Every structure is written in C-alpha cells, then in structure tokens.
Amino acid sequence: MGDVDTITDPLALERQVCFALSVASRSVVAVYRPLLEPLGLTHPQYLVMLALWQRAPRSVKELSGVLQLDPGTLSPLLKRLESAGYVRRERDRSDERALAVTLTEPGAALRSRAESIPGAVVARLGMSLDDLVDLHAALTRVIAAAQRP
Known part of the structure; x- marks a missing residue:
C-alpha cells in the first residue's frame, strides 16, 4: 500500500486517541x-x-463501582491484599449477603509510607502541577463521554 501521510490519514496510528491513552497509561504505571x-x-x-x-x-x-472494576477482576486483587495482611474481607454486619472489605492495622499503617508516592510521580513526570490537574480534568471528561449511553 505504501506510506500514507500521517498528517491527513484519519487512521494514522499517531493520531489515534486510543493509542495515546494506551501508551500514556502503560508509561505512567x-x-x-x-x-x-x-x-x-x-x-x-x-x-x-x-x-x-x-x-x-x-x-x-x-469498591467495584468506585474503582470501575468488575467483581471478577477485583476479587483476586482483594485475595492478594488479604494474603499480604493489608485487608480483611468479612460479611457486612448490616447485610449478611454482602462482603465488606476493611483495612487491617498493617494496611492502615501502610498509608503513611505511601504518602510520598504522588509527589514522587509528579517529580518523575517533570510536568507542572497545573498541567497534571488539567490532564486529570480532560481525562475525567473523556471517561464520562465514553461511558455515556
């Protein structure tokens, strides 16, 4: 087929929002x-x-709703966190059919060690806080638009 002009080609990989989001996600993770x-x-x-x-x-x-993860994806994460001693899963006292997830003492204590992570990520990205706030707002709008029926 030959080379296609990536500036005018609507299917150029470099122009695809899905490609930029995918690479950005993997890179930030x-x-x-x-x-x-x-x-x-x-x-x-x-x-x-x-x-x-x-x-x-x-x-x-x-948790499934807040994290926008289906229960089948969330369950193994919770099992591993429970095995690590950070969370405990138990029947909800107000609804015996539901499982409640709570922090253990080590899980709650881990928070203080994690407090440096956001600042370290900002520093590593080398972007201004304003740019990151703007990016977050734009991505939140993208998520909302993609989830609209």
Missing part, C-alpha cells in the same frame, strides 16, 4: 512500579488501597 515495589503493591492493588484509605470499610460492590 511504569513510573509507579519502583515506588510501589517497596510497599509490596502492584498498581491495581495500590488503587484498591487508595479507595480504602479514603474510606473503610467498603462493600465489594462499592
């Missing part, structure tokens, strides 16, 4: 990896912990 390893957390586990540090206990259903 890679920035987190060395910061999370000393805590014994993967990036998805870190997101679960962030939600629980914000408020715990939470039901599995609530």
Whole structure:
C-alpha cells in the first residue's frame, strides 16, 4: 500500500486517541512500579488501597463501582491484599449477603509510607502541577463521554 501521510490519514496510528491513552497509561504505571515495589503493591492493588484509605470499610460492590472494576477482576486483587495482611474481607454486619472489605492495622499503617508516592510521580513526570490537574480534568471528561449511553 505504501506510506500514507500521517498528517491527513484519519487512521494514522499517531493520531489515534486510543493509542495515546494506551501508551500514556502503560508509561505512567511504569513510573509507579519502583515506588510501589517497596510497599509490596502492584498498581491495581495500590488503587484498591487508595479507595480504602479514603474510606473503610467498603462493600465489594462499592469498591467495584468506585474503582470501575468488575467483581471478577477485583476479587483476586482483594485475595492478594488479604494474603499480604493489608485487608480483611468479612460479611457486612448490616447485610449478611454482602462482603465488606476493611483495612487491617498493617494496611492502615501502610498509608503513611505511601504518602510520598504522588509527589514522587509528579517529580518523575517533570510536568507542572497545573498541567497534571488539567490532564486529570480532560481525562475525567473523556471517561464520562465514553461511558455515556
């Protein structure tokens, strides 16, 4: 087919929002990896912990909604966090059918070690805080638009 002009080609890889988001996501998660390893957390586990540090206990259903993860993806994350001793899953006292996830003492204590992570990520990215706030706002709009029926 030959080379196509990437400036005018609507299918040029470099012009695709999905490609930029995919590469940006992998790249940013890679920035987190060395910061999370000393805590014994993967990036998805870190997101679960962030939600629980914000408020715990939470039901599995609530965590699933907040993190926008299906329960089948969330369950193995919770099992690994429980094995690490950071969370505990138990029947919700107000609804025996629901599972509640709460922080253990070591899980709550881990928060203080994680407090340096956001600043370290900002420093590593070398972007201004204003640019990152703008990026977050733009991505939030993209998420909302993509989820619209």
